[in-house]
Amino acid sequence: MLGSYHWAQEKRGQMTLKEKLYLLQKTFIPTTQHLLQHVLPKQRETIFIDFNKIILPDSTLVKAAIEQLEETQKTSLIYHSWRSYFWGIAFSQIHGWQYDNEAFLVAALLHDIGLIDQHKTSKCQCFTLNSAMQAEQLCKYHHYPENKINLVTNAICMHMNGFTDLSQPKEVIMLQKGTSCDVIGSELHLIDKQFQKQCLENYPREKFNTSFKAYIQEEIKRHPHSRTAFLNKLGLSTLIQLSPFKE
Template structure:
């Protein structure tokens, strides 16, 4: 793996190397490359916005942010983001990481797909979300130079049909637990993927509750 991409140094600590090995061995190349690109876009956002952040923690967070979509979690009752955060927590505990670092990584992963919240929390939480959103839906796309985007994609390619494939990956990771998508962007995924999916509606839940008025 290259040590520097688009001006960003790739973390090479024992924790970072172990995270790389674990995620590369367990995730598809589509998801692994997405995670690596998310790290770079997040790091570049932090450097551009002059935020102080821990690159190693950003790297681990980015690598683990989607592991909750794997087959082993598809029967989980939790949101996939929570399963991903729990996996990162368990991994970091094995390496003796500090409780504060583990808690921040957990929050960054758990909140990475929740619009309007991460940018008001710590730089790590904000940057994990920013990196993921840039790679998935092109958030703040024009704030990155063409050279930065090209170098990142050259190092870790967006394979042909990435847009549809990433939606499918999300859908397959959540189709057995549709109730966990309530109130999140994940409901959009299942709404497009599954013709039998029916969204829960907050107003319907309020009006249909057991309360008399």
Template sequence: MADLVSERASEAKEITRRTALERGAGVAAVGAASALAAALSSSSAAAAVPGAKAQDTSSHSRGTTLPTVVAGVRIPDSQLTRAVTEFARKVSSESLFNHVMRTYLYGSLMFDRRGIRYDREFAFVAAVLHDLGLVKAYQTPNERFEVDGADAARNFLRGRHMPAERVEVVWDAIALHTNVGIASRKRPEIGMVSAGSGLDLTGNGLQQIPADALTEILAAFPRAGFTQDALDTILSLCRTKPMSVLMHPFAEVGRRHLSDFQVPTVEDLLLAAPFEE
């Protein structure tokens, strides 16, 4: 184990400062849980982002339009939001698509009730694209899934000619959505994705959602096996790209369930640091 720790520590030291930040050392556990989403690992993607292969496996309706309002929350209707919705439906499982829609609705409800002003179209785009990193077609071998998803969203939005500065805000919203402590200090559209996705997984903030609104949201976008899909997804990431969960709360799930999971802990890295005291 000592040799493994030393090897992993050396590998970790080679990560650039930017990559280390993107992989999220010090991720807050409650926020990180939100990123599990409900992606089925079988939800291979379509070719709307360069390099992805089309494979339409979702069982839910593809061509139907979204409702105009759900639980009092307006769903924006523009050329961009229609394109984003079509893309997300095309590449996602039913479980994942419903999760990202609930993320937008929960986040909007919480922020609306608190009187926080935000760009509704902008928030919708960030929420609906926030879990692309859980789609196999957009997963890289080593990056955190949040970064994979942010990169995939950036490529898609550039293709839709979104202004560069807005694309970068969406990138931040996706890359930071598992770190509620940071996302909540950024602009509202970034904080909404973290808050809404966290509520959908952990129930954190559920007391802010009226019972009738919750019923309406779940009727419009059912959970449909969310909990088991979330666990399957996190274990899949731990098996297939274990170093992407280095210093990430997902690693705790891997340690609990996978007997051969050997990603070092923060303590392992600290004790293996080659410094004389």
């Protein structure tokens, strides 16, 4: 399946023409809907979600993932990873989803770590594969169950597909929605304003839009046939510019 960990390993993250056409087809409708929401915003009733009652898993693996993320010393990326987690949790509560909190948090914390240390896995043609391989290594070191490692690696690899596949496990969907919300503001209007305020106060943007667009350009130079490069041709940088988050 396009974007899965198996696909990324087999293709090294490099897309074929057929896969590009498939991705174009799958992203057209959600992108159009997102742009219409930006131009014609609608007032919708939101569900109250208590930010302070979200319980973070306190496992050794989670602590190790936090440490690995913080070692990047990239504040904007660190806070983005945390916000993506909380946006994902918000969507899970809105939709009433059951999920593995530990697996989702590990995936959220490490989903972009491959943007920083590209030299660690030089054969990768996509930063998500780099991220997933580092996450897998950490999970195996801490003897994490194989089925949960698969959740983590697939969530990381598939978050860059540009569309939400509702047939996937909830952890995959939550990371797709959480990262998309933080990068381009998709479905932000569904999340309670107080929850938004608390999330942004705890994990401020720190000029994330500017830094993330720079990461995108670096990724495109390294991997011109990756999903990131293709999605940018479809207008990713423009969508970031139009985001309700101004920085």
